[in-house]
Amino acid sequence: xxxxxxxxxxxxxxxxxxxxxxxxxxxxxxxxxxxxxxxxxxxxxxxxxxxxxxxxxxxxxxxxxxxxxxxxxxxxxxxxxxxxxxxxxxxxxxxxxxxxxxxxxxxxxxxxxxxxxxxxxxxxxxxxxxxxxxxxxxxxxxxxxxxxxxxxxxxxxxxxxxxxxxxxxxxxxxxxxxxxxxxxxxxxxxxxxxxxxxxxxxxxxxxxxxxxxxxxxxxxxxxxxxxxxxxxxxxxxxxxxxxxxxxxxxxxxxxxxxxxxxxxx
Amino acid sequence: xxxxxxxxxxxxxxxxxxxxxxxxxxxxxxxxxxxxxxxxxxxxxxxxxxxxxxxxxxxxxxxxxxxxxxxxxxxxxxxxxxxxxxxxxxxxxxxxxxxxxxxxxxxxxxxxxxxxxxxxxxxxxxxxxxxxxxxxxxxxxxxxxxxxxxxxxxxxxxxxxxxxxxxxxxxxxxxxxxxxxxxxxxxxxxxxxxxxxxxxxxxxxxxxxxxxxxxxxxxxxxxxxxxxxxxxxxxxxxxxxxxxxxxxxxxxxxxxxxxxxxxxxxxxxxxxxxxxxxxxxxxxxxxxxxxxxxxxxxxxxxxxxxxxxxxxxxxxxxxxxxxxxxxxxxxxxxxxxxxxxxxxxxxxxxxxxxxxxxxxxxxxxxxxxxxxxxxxxxxxxxxxxxxxxxxxxxxxxxxxxxxxxxxxxxxxxxxxxxxxxxxxxxxxxxxxxxxxxxxxxxx
Ligand SMILES: Nc1ncnc2c1ncn2[C@@H]1O[C@H](COP(=O)(O)OP(=O)(O)O)[C@@H](O)[C@H]1O
Ligand SMILES: [Mg+2]
Numbered sequence: 001x002x003x004x005x006x007x008x009x010x011x012x013x014x015x016x017x018x019x020x021x022x023x024x025x026x027x028x029x030x031x032x033x034x035x036x037x038x039x040x041x042x043x044x045x046x047x048x049x050x051x052x053x054x055x056x057x058x059x060x061x062x063x064x065x066x067x068x069x070x071x072x073x074x075x076x077x078x079x080x081x082x083x084x085x086x087x088x089x090x091x092x093x094x095x096x097x098x099x100x101x102x103x104x105x106x107x108x109x110x111x112x113x114x115x116x117x118x119x120x121x122x123x124x125x126x127x128x129x130x131x132x133x134x135x136x137x138x139x140x141x142x143x144x145x146x147x148x149x150x151x152x153x154x155x156x157x158x159x160x161x162x163x164x165x166x167x168x169x170x171x172x173x174x175x176x177x178x179x180x181x182x183x184x185x186x187x188x189x190x191x192x193x194x195x196x197x198x199x200x201x202x203x204x205x206x207x208x209x210x211x212x213x214x215x216x217x218x219x220x221x222x223x224x225x226x227x228x229x230x231x232x233x234x235x236x237x238x239x240x241x242x243x244x245x246x247x248x249x250x251x252x253x254x255x256x257x258x259x260x261x262x263x264x265x
Numbered sequence: 266x267x268x269x270x271x272x273x274x275x276x277x278x279x280x281x282x283x284x285x286x287x288x289x290x291x292x293x294x295x296x297x298x299x300x301x302x303x304x305x306x307x308x309x310x311x312x313x314x315x316x317x318x319x320x321x322x323x324x325x326x327x328x329x330x331x332x333x334x335x336x337x338x339x340x341x342x343x344x345x346x347x348x349x350x351x352x353x354x355x356x357x358x359x360x361x362x363x364x365x366x367x368x369x370x371x372x373x374x375x376x377x378x379x380x381x382x383x384x385x386x387x388x389x390x391x392x393x394x395x396x397x398x399x400x401x402x403x404x405x406x407x408x409x410x411x412x413x414x415x416x417x418x419x420x421x422x423x424x425x426x427x428x429x430x431x432x433x434x435x436x437x438x439x440x441x442x443x444x445x446x447x448x449x450x451x452x453x454x455x456x457x458x459x460x461x462x463x464x465x466x467x468x469x470x471x472x473x474x475x476x477x478x479x480x481x482x483x484x485x486x487x488x489x490x491x492x493x494x495x496x497x498x499x500x501x502x503x504x505x506x507x508x509x510x511x512x513x514x515x516x517x518x519x520x521x522x523x524x525x526x527x528x529x530x531x532x533x534x535x536x537x538x539x540x541x542x543x544x545x546x547x548x549x550x551x552x553x554x555x556x557x558x559x560x561x562x563x564x565x566x567x568x569x570x571x572x573x574x575x576x577x578x579x580x581x582x583x584x585x586x587x588x589x590x591x592x593x594x595x596x597x598x599x600x601x602x603x604x605x606x607x608x609x610x611x612x613x614x615x616x617x618x619x620x621x622x623x624x625x626x627x628x629x630x631x632x633x634x635x636x637x638x639x640x641x642x643x644x645x646x647x648x649x650x651x652x653x654x655x656x657x658x659x660x661x662x663x664x665x666x667x668x669x670x671x672x673x674x675x676x677x678x679x680x681x682x683x684x685x686x687x688x689x690x691x692x693x694x695x696x697x698x699x700x701x702x703x704x705x706x707x708x
Contacts (some may be wrong), residue, residue, distance in 0.1 A: 069592060071516055098595030108586035110605060120604070121594035171590070178594055 017042040017182060017212040018063060023077035025058050025067065032058045034236040036077075040182075040229070045204060045213045047227035047244065049220060051259065054233040056216040057105075060184050063214065064100035065093040081182065098125055101180035105187040107167035109159030109174070114151050117159040117170055118142060121178035137177060145173025146203045165196020172203060176211075183207060185215040189222065201226050220260060224248055232256045322683055328426045329681025332462035332477065333417040335389050335451065339366050340410045341400055349397070356393035360385060363392055374454050378447050387440050388448060390418045390477070416464070416477040417457065419674035421448055425459060428673055465681060470642045470663060476674035479667070481682050483642035487557050487657035488626060488689070490646075494561020494653070495568055495625050500618055502565075503572030510573075511580040512602050531570035538567045539631025547635060555636035555656035563631045568621040575617020579610040611704040619697035623690050629661040639666025660686045 018040040025033035033055045040046050048056040058067070065086060067073040079086050086096055098121070109117050118138045121127075128134035138155075142148040147169040151162070159170050168188055175183060185204070189197040204226050207213055217223050223230050224244060231241040232253075240247060240256045251257045281287050286294065341362060349358035364385055371378060385392060392415050400407060416422075420440040423429035434442050451457035468480020514520045542563035546552045552559050583606045591601035632638075642658035658666070664682040667675040 064593075066589070066592065069588075094592075094595055094597045097592060102589075102593040104586065104589060104593065106586055108584075108590040110587065110590060111609065120591075120596075124594075124596055124600055124604075174590075174594060 015042045016040070017044075017081065018214075019078075019080045020059075020062070021078040023059070023062060023075065023079060025055070025062060025076075026074045027058075027070070028072045032236055033062070036238040038231060038238060038241055040212060040214060042212045043208055043210070044229055045208050045215060045227040046229040046231065047223035048214065048216045048231050048233060049218070049223050049259075050233035050239075052218065055236045056233050057186050059233070060186055060214060060216050063182070063184055064097050064102055066097075066102065068093055098178050099180055100182040100184060101175035101178060103168070103171050103175050103183065103185040103188050105190055107164055107171050107191060109162070109167050109170050111158065111160050113156045114142075114159045114162070114170060115155040118174050118177045121174060125178055127178070141173040141177035142170075144176050144203075144207070145169045146199060146206075147173060163196070165192045165199060168192060168196065168200060169203065172200070172207075176207070181211060183211045183213045185213065187216050187218060190218065197222070220248070232259065234259070322680060322687070325677065326680030326682075326684040328428075329465055329677045329684075330462050331426075331459045332464065333422040333425045333457060333459055334414040335417055335457050336412060336414050337363075337366065337370060337456060338410050338412045339363065339396075341396070341407055343407050346400060346404075346407050356391070356397055357382075358393070359396040360393035363396060370456070371450075371454070376450055376454060378450050379443070380447060384444055384447060387444050388418060388421050388451075389415050390475075414460070419476045419672060421457075422477060423674060424448060425452075426677075428677070465678065466685070469644065470640055470658070470666070473670055473672065473675075476670075476672050476678060479675070479678055481660060481663055481678075481685050483645055484639065484658040484660050484663035485685065485689075486646060486652065487560070487637065487642060488659040490557035490652045490657070491561040491564060491659055492622055492626060494558060495564045495622060496618075498561070498565040499568040499572050499621065503569050503618075503621075504576050504614060506569075507573050507576035507580060508602060508607070511577050512598065512606070527570050527573050531574060534630075535567055535628050536630040536634065538563050539634035541566070542631060542635050553654050553656070555638075555641045555658075556654045557637075557657050557659070558653040559635050560632050560637050560659060561653075563635060564625040564628060567628065567631070568625050571621035571624065572614075572617050575620070576610070576614045579613025579617070580606060582613065583609045608704070612701040615697055615700045615704065619693055623693055626689060626693070627661055627686065629665050632659055632662045633665070637662050639663040660689070 016039045018038075020036060020038045020040075023033055023036045024031070036059060048060065050056055061067045062075055062079060063081075063086075067075055075087065081096075081100065084091070110120065112120075115138055118141050119128075119134055122134060122137045128137055139148065139152075142151060147166055150166060151157075151170075159167065162170060168191070172183075172185075172188070188204075189200050192200065201222065204213055204215065208228075215223075215227065227244045229242070230244040230247040232239045232247060232251075232255075234255050240251060240253045242252075247256065248260060251260060339362075345362055349355055349362070352358045360382055364380065364382055367380055367385070371380065395415060396413070399411075399413075417425075418440065420429050420434075421444075424440075424445060429440075431442050431445055434440055434445065448457060464478060465480045467482035468478065469483040470480070471478035510520060510523065542559060546559045546562055547554055552562075587605050587609065588601050591605050592598070596604065636656070637658050639658045639662050641656045642663055644655070646652035646655045646657065660682060664679050664686065667682060668679040670676075
């Protein structure tokens with residue numbers, strides 16, 4: 001548990017990027033998220049932890065409206081990014097998702113070349129005026145994804161031919177290529193080995209300089225290593241939310257304490 | 266047969282050496298060996314039937330691709346031409362010239378056979394007519410030697426192919442045993458021989474009395490135009506419907522109902538579509554009878570469910586993570602479908618389409634109902650439009666018509682037609698495999 005002390009957390013003076021109030025999510029009749037309030041800060045890594053099935057992924061998907069694609073899912077409450085209600089009728093979820101990027105649990109590169117994987121987002125959003133522009137965007141994204149050196153000589157190779165860790169970093173590069181403001185990551189390291197995990201964690205720490213990062217993880221060590229803020233979910237409730245150091249060393253709620261000490265989950 | 270080892274930790278019971286399989290393992294291995302044997306037997310049975318089928322098709326059908334002809338160099342002078350054209354029985358006059366030429370040719374070779382006008386009728390058929398038609402069209406050939414390949418009559422053809430024997434002819438008025446002596450002599454000197462029957466491949470259907478002149482070419486064209494209609498209608502409609510149902514439509518009672526109905530449509534007998542086509546397209550909409558356009562429309566109805574079902578299955582098989590990935594970078598639903606899902610589903614869609622087309626190509630019953638019977642295929646279409654609208658037949662309907670005719674020579678044609686049909690199916694399957702290879706990608 002040295003990790004926890006190692007990271008001297010920044011004082012949270014950052015602006016609020018996402019504010020959620022009274023969020024309820026239902027899958028049919030299942031009440032998956034129960035009245036969650038949370039303020040997520042800019043240029044901060046926020047970790048969602050909790051036993052599996054407690055609703056971490058569900059809540060994460062509320063933030064870029066990926067839940068819209070699930071027929072039976074119903075979201076109520078108020079979620080704002082930079083003060084804009086993202087569930088407002090005028091908001092196009094497609095535009096929202098360009099602004100709120102997402103990295104999934106299982107690496108899911110497109111069955112296309114590495115280059116096309118990264119270039120796809122910028123292309124459909126018309127971010128590049130010409131080929132040279134696009135090349136530059138791709139290179140920048142791959143560098144940010146900390147994978148440029150490994151793939152620069154084979155940009156035409158299929159993205160699906162990379163190793164699991166490389167694929168996940170490619171997916172991160174793909175997500176940052178569209179210049180999002182928020183990056184959502186749902187257990188991005190659960191399919192990776194410890195070395196690849198280390199690389200991705202390092203990357204997340206760097207991404208904090210530009211983005212507000214929200215990461216779901218089942219590993220408390222990971223939460224402790226990469227995040228400044230931690231939210232603990234339990235059975236659809238947000239039980240406790242605060243400074244990561246605070247949550248891990250001095251939890252207020254008995255449920256948090258028993259989860260962290262390994263008694264539930 | 267309870268397995269006590271299954272639950273609980275392993276007990277000291279497991280003392281057998283790994284070097285010898287225990288009773289249970291032996292039993293399982295035996296079961297596996299038995300199953301493999303059944304599988305091999307099943308495959309052998311299948312292969313056996315396939316071989317028998319292919320062999321009988323080839324044995325019966327290949328003779329249709331050869332034809333017995335009488336080849337003769339023949340010169341018609343201008344006087345003979347004018348003389349013949351001034352007569353009442355013009356073709357008979359031409360026949361006389363031909364018989365004379367035959368006699369001369371044979372005596373030059375030192376062969377003596379009783380060859381007369383009635384014999385030539387029985388052996389070569391309507392030769393006079395062929396000659397007259399040729400010279401009337403090519404008057405400049407008068408006085409020049411022209412080599413004619415005249416098709417032998419169906420019984421002589423049958424004699425060459427072993428279908429007709431001398432015994433069969435004892436009391437036939439179409440051909441008698443003495444004629445066969447002439448035939449043997451003609452074959453010996455090389456005037457009569459077998460050659461590839463282009464008429465069969467490229468020709469049109471002929472009357473019941475002229476199997477030698479019958480060909481499948483016109484109905485191949487009919488089938489081609491029908492397939493064109495099916496492809497142009499069923500593929501876009503089917504794929505569009507599948508994409509909508511699979512990717513966009515809300516899941517409710519209405520879409521469930523539509524789904525059930527599409528699956529049921531796939532099981533409706535084709536003749537039902539035929540009578541529907543007759544009632545709707547011909548009687549109600551007033552489209553021409555026997556037209557490949559109508560045939561294509563009927564077959565489109567039949568093929569649509571097949572295409573929709575296979576397209577939906579291949580769309581379903583695309584991993585959802587690909588859709589999430591596309592939506593995650595801000596692609597719209599349509600972009601995610603057209604840029605990522607559809608290309609991945611393409612091999613499956615193509616396979617389904619080709620299977621649907623192959624079924625349609627072999628369909629007979631609905632075509633008979635809308636009048637695309639074999640004997641309609643008497644003319645080639647003049648162009649693209651008439652290819653769709655002029656009365657024509659299709660390969661399977663043509664084959665059916667031939668099989669129903671009395672003359673044994675048509676039976677042979679029917680088998681030959683089956684070979685042509687199978688060649689087309691094979692070509693379509695090869696095309697499907699090539700296309701699938703091109704579209705196939707890993708994910
Ligand atoms: N697509 C879905 N349809 C129905 N129920 C779902 C769906 N996704 C999640 N759930 C339910 O919502 C609850 C929260 O799930 P989830 O957010 O995936 O949990 P976590 O990510 O914390 O493990 C679970 O009870 C799960 O069964
Ligand atoms: Mg989850």
